[in-house]
Amino acid sequence: MADDIASQIAPSGTLRVGLNMANALLITGRTPDGEPDGVAPDMGREIAKTLGVGVALIQYPAPGAVADACAEGAWDIAMIGADPSRAEAIDFTAAYVEIESTYLVPKSSPFRRVEDVDRTGARVAVSERSAYDLYLTRSLKHAELCRAKGLPGAMERFEKEGLDAVAGLRPVLLDEVEKRPGLRILDGSFTTIQQAIGVAKGKEAGAGFLRDFVEKAKSGGLVARLVERHGVVGRLSVAPPA
Numbered sequence: 001m002a003d004d005i006a007s008q009i010a011p012s013g014t015l016r017v018g019l020n021m022a023n024a025l026l027i028t029g030r031t032p033d034g035e036p037d038g039v040a041p042d043m044g045r046e047i048a049k050t051l052g053v054g055v056a057l058i059q060y061p062a063p064g065a066v067a068d069a070c071a072e073g074a075w076d077i078a079m080i081g082a083d084p085s086r087a088e089a090i091d092f093t094a095a096y097v098e099i100e101s102t103y104l105v106p107k108s109s110p111f112r113r114v115e116d117v118d119r120t121g122a123r124v125a126v127s128e129r130s131a132y133d134l135y136l137t138r139s140l141k142h143a144e145l146c147r148a149k150g151l152p153g154a155m156e157r158f159e160k161e162g163l164d165a166v167a168g169l170r171p172v173l174l175d176e177v178e179k180r181p182g183l184r185i186l187d188g189s190f191t192t193i194q195q196a197i198g199v200a201k202g203k204e205a206g207a208g209f210l211r212d213f214v215e216k217a218k219s220g221g222l223v224a225r226l227v228e229r230h231g232v233v234g235r236l237s238v239a240p241p242a
Contacts, residue, residue: 017044018075064129081131
């Protein structure tokens with residue numbers, strides 16, 4: 001059975017794992033030989049090990065680039081946030097970890113809760129084509145999204161243009177608050193990003209194998225051990241069973 005799955009999702013004999021290098025919670029460093037390290041790379045390595053194939057970590061600068069590369073067949077599986085707009089081309093597992101998304105604002109801001117941000121005239125900096133950008137694009141009715149390259153670009157626009165808020169992952173925004181006086185995080189979250197594993201549509205057997213792998217990784221403690229190993233306890237939450 002493993003051989004049949006491997007021939008479908010890793011036909012070259014090496015599992016090519018697409019990684020979003022912009023996610024500092026899932027990619028937390030480098031191995032001694034310079035390879036990406038963290039929860040997401042280790043999940044990819046474990047899948048390759050289960051299939052009995054080699055592994056190659058394919059690095060992308062942003063989540064949108066990972067999603068685009070599906071059409072080119074540049075990866076076999078991808079560690080990426082599940083989103084309905086991406087699901088047109090990619091089959092996703094259930095989430096293996098979840099990350100709350102919220103807003104960062106100046107301390108002087110009148111906004112107190114995430115619901116306060118969606119008002120006419122409000123301008124929100126966001127990392128373009130991130131999972132939370134896709135979510136806000138669908139859900140915001142009044143506020144304007146101001147997109148930039150990654151969180152550093154969003155923070156730069158926020159500061160230079162005097163924007164009202166920055167949307168992002170709560171643990172990452174908390175790091176920004178520690179570095180910059182005069183900022184705070186709003187109470188609540190506008191969504192919880194579902195970090196999942198994707199495979200190109202049309203590979204049903206492979207998709208079924210990956211869904212089963214993720215559920216076993218959660219229930220068997222693998223995901224929790226990786227979260228602890230990479231020092232992101234309290235920043236990443238193991239997702240509930242599907």
